[in-house]
Amino acid sequence: MGLISWLQEKLGGQAVPVSGEGLAEDIDEYYQAYADVYYRELAFWSTVNTVANAVSKCEFKTYSGGVEKKGAEYYLWNVEPNKNQNSSGFIHKWIAQLYRHNECLIIEQNGQLLVADSFIRTPYALYDDLFAQVTVGDFTFGKTFSQSDVLYWQLSEKDMRKVTAALYASYSKLLAYSMKAYQKSRGTKGIFNYETLPVAGSEQRKAFDDLLTNKFKTFMSAGDAILPLGTGQSYTDIGSKTYSSESTRDIRAMVDDISDFTAKAFGVPPALLHGDVQGVNEVTDQLLTFCIDPLTCMLEEEINRKRYGKSEFLKRNYLQIDTKSIKHIDLLSVSTSIDKLISSGAYSINDIRKLCNDEPIDADWANRHMITKNYTVADLMATMEGNDETAEKE
Incomplete structure (x- = not known):
């Protein structure tokens, strides 16, 4: 191309x-x-x-x-x-x-997942869509794939x-x-004045054209420069930067x-x-x-x-x-949150290690959920409070 x-x-x-x-x-x-x-x-x-x-x-x-x-x-x-x-x-x-x-199409061939580079989809309302001319790299499959045989996203x-x-x-x-x-x-803008235009094809005309096409361009693009002009020629700067x-x-x-x-x-x-x-x-x-x-x-x-x-x-x-x-995850910045997650019984130590991209500990205790004595079941707490009230009345 x-x-x-x-x-x-x-x-x-x-x-x-x-x-x-x-x-x-x-x-x-x-x-x-x-x-x-x-x-x-x-x-x-x-x-x-x-x-x-x-x-x-x-x-x-x-x-x-x-x-x-x-x-x-x-x-x-x-x-x-x-x-x-x-x-x-x-x-x-x-x-x-x-x-x-x-949209994207992924097919499976011989246990491999392949992303299709191009395909032609024929949609149907009540039947599987069909995918033809499925191309992966420089290879085009000769078969037509059914919607149920592929992974397709829009x-x-x-x-x-x-x-x-x-x-x-x-x-x-x-x-x-x-x-x-x-x-x-x-x-940079300016006015170039000249008295007469040299005859076409003459050496003076060649020098004149070179002045307009080359020397003026070099003069304007240079940091410090001198522009040689001939008799009857003058340049006036009218819009410099x-x-x-x-x-x-x-x-x-x-x-x-x-x-x-x-x-x-x-x-x-x-x-x-x-x-x-x-x-x-x-x-x-x-x-x-x-x-x-x-x-x-x-x-x-x-x-x-x-x-x-x-x-x-x-x-x-x-x-x-x-x-x-x-x-x-910066472990030092989230250490307090990690302590709460473990002490509340929400996650085990290995759950947290996986979340922090660390290898799990190969021990049963690391998979157990632990809880501090600060926590208890709500209905058990209500029962305990009821027992305390009964004891006070007695």
Whole structure:
């Protein structure tokens, strides 16, 4: 694919101004289109990578009879989905396809999970959808897959990438105007006076043309320079670097706006893409609540209904995507909370060690739930208070 074709694809089919030889007729417009593409790509892939990084940190837990078990299914999702990808690479491609195309297809072949690069879906109302021309890498499967044989997700009813692309089309004009205004405010303008125009083809005309096309350009771009002029020629500077209110920070803010639009479209807090460290815990909680948790819930629902089914799920055999490992845990800062979780009997020591990404202790006492003497059953407390009142009356 040539550069022009690539640009047209990224611009949603929008024509790029080129000549028959593939060169831009308007070089400023060409480079503006080129820059617009990368502004969009930077915003989009920063958002997608943020989500993919978060999901890849999750643990895909497998349960049998409601008890967590680590077997072949656990290894498949958490370590090696297929021969050519580890779990992190597999999840990044999975999430990228889902956000790029608003849908994603995963097939299983010979015990391997493969993310499809492209496919043709034929939807039906009362029967299984069909998936044909499923391509993974450079290989296209000759068979047609049924909905019940694959894992298929649709991110949302409306393709938000197309929505943001339409927004970019309008916003890019404003961004281009700001760049031109900045360049204009920093430009150099002047008037060149000459008495007569030399005869075409003469040595004087060649020197005159060289002065206009080369020497003036070198003179204006140099820090310190002298411009030699001939008889009857003079130059007057009329607009050297006006330095108006436009600045590169204004342009940078508009580029950040593109990231903000994209992040909001996919439920990611814009502050994460900016790299802001202030209030990072609150921002991370917002990411988990409004983006990652709903996304992983959708992913695990499809996995459970296809790979386990109703009968197994009701027997409490299922997969769960645990998002607790996304946030970094500073043990010193949460030591008080850990003490409360253990002393209240809510979690065992091994439960806490797993939450902190530490290996469990291979001992029965580490799996027991402990409680301090401060706690007691509510109805038992009421009985004890009743006995105290009886004793006082006697």
